Amino acid sequence: MTTEPLSRARIVAAAIDLIEREGADAVSMRRIAADLGVGVMSLYNHVPNKDALLNGVAEAVLSEIEFTDDPDAHWTDRVRMQARAFRQIAHDHPRSTMLVVSRQLHSNAGLLPVERALATLRSAGFDGIDAVRVLRLFIAFIVGSLLREVGVTPTFAPVHTKMINAEEVDPALFPEVSALSSLLGSCDHEAEFEFGVELLIQAIAVHPSRREGTR
Amino acid sequence: MTTEPLSRARIVAAAIDLIEREGADAVSMRRIAADLGVGVMSLYNHVPNKDALLNGVAEAVLSEIEFTDDPDAHWTDRVRMQARAFRQIAHDHPRSTMLVVSRQLHSNAGLLPVERALATLRSAGFDGIDAVRVLRLFIAFIVGSLLREVGVTPTFAPVHTKMINAEEVDPALFPEVSALSSLLGSCDHEAEFEFGVELLIQAIAVHPSRREGTR
DNA sequence: GGCTTGCACGTACGCTGTACGTCCGTCAAT
C-alpha cells in the first residue's frame, strides 16, 4: 500500500470532511492530522497556518458552485439560476457554508460567481453602478438566508426543531409572536428562499434605473 | 474603595468592552477575569459557561435596539425606521454585532423586535403567513448586509481597504469585474443599505398578497 | 455558638495553535 503523499488539497478535503461530520468547532490541526494518519506538524509543510487552511476550505467550497449559465436565456431566469446555484452549496456542504459566509476571501476564488452575476445584470440593462448595487443586494439576501438556513440546524435535517417555544411566550407582551408562533417555529427554507428571489427579481425588473428592452 | 460585587451584568459588560476593543478572538474567560480584577473561576458563579456568556452578550446588544415606533405613521415609514434601528446596533457595537448575527438565540431577548415588525406588517395589510414571510426576507437582507458591513472591516473604519485588487484581476478572464473593480473595491454601506430597504419596501408595497387601503 | 449557604479563589487536566530542531529519503554535483 503506497500512501499518497500529503498535499494541500488532501488536507483541505480532510478538513471539509471533518467539518461536515462534526462541525466547525471540531476542527483542529491535531484532529485533521489524525484523520489523515499523519503527524501534526507535517500539515504545516503545505499550509502556513490554520487560518489559511480555513480560507482554503472556503475557496474549495465556493469553487464547487456549478453555473450552467445560458447567455441566451432571459435575464430573470439567469438570475434565478445563479441564486439557486449559490444556495446549492448550502445543501452540498451545509456546515462548511458557514465558513464561506462568515469569512471574506481576499483571493480570486470567489470572483467567477461575481463575474457571471455582473455580466447577467449588465445584459439585463443595468449600468455598472446599479449592477454592483443590485448584486450586493442579492448577496446580502442570499448570505442572510443561508445563515438562517444553516445556522438554525447544524445537522441540516429537513425537519427543524422549533426556535420559539409557544408556551414560553407571554401573549400579553407579544401578541403577534404568540399568535404566529407555529409559523415562526417552522420554516420551509426552500419556499422562503424562492419567495425572496422572486420578489427581488420582480423588484429590480421594474426598477427605474434599468434600461428596458434588453435580454 | 468598596469593590462592587461581581454580577452577570458586569461580566457581560466587560465582555462587550473587550470585544469592541480587541475583537471577538480576544475573548477568553481568563482575559475577562483579568480585566475585572478577579479570579477566573469566580466568573462561573454568575455564568454557567463561555457559550452562555456570549449569548448574554448577544442578548444585551440586541436589547439595546431603540424603537421609536409610531403606530400612527405610515407602515412604510415604520418599516424603514425599524430596519434602521436594527442596523444602528452595528454602529454602536460593530464587533459584537457579528456575535448577534452568527448566533441564534433561544431566549426571548430577541422577541421584541420580532413583535414590533409583525405588528407593523399586519397593519400594512399582510396576513400572518405573509407577514412572517416578509419579515424573514427583511431579516435575511439586514443580516447579510450587516455581515458584509462589519465582517469586511473588523475595525469598522469609515474608509475601507479594497477587497479586490484591480491589478491582480485578469481582464480577459473577468472583464466585468475588472471594469468595475473600482466600484467593487469601495462600498458606501449606508447608501447600499438604504437602496436595499427602499427596494424591498417598494416590492412588498405592490405585492399581491397585501390587502390595500390599510395604514 | 453552631450551621448552612454562597461566593471568590487556586490548582489541575486535557485541549488548542504553532515555533523549533531533528531525522531521513531523494537527487545533483563532484
Place this chain on the structure above:
DNA sequence: ATTGACGGACGTACAGCGTACGTGCAAGCC
C-alpha cells in the same frame, strides 16, 4: 561512488484555552 543540499515528515515544547473540583472565608439564620 561519495558528498552535500534539500524538502518533507515528525516529536517535543510552550503558552494559552475552558472548566471540573476542592478549599476557605464571610454573612445570615437557628
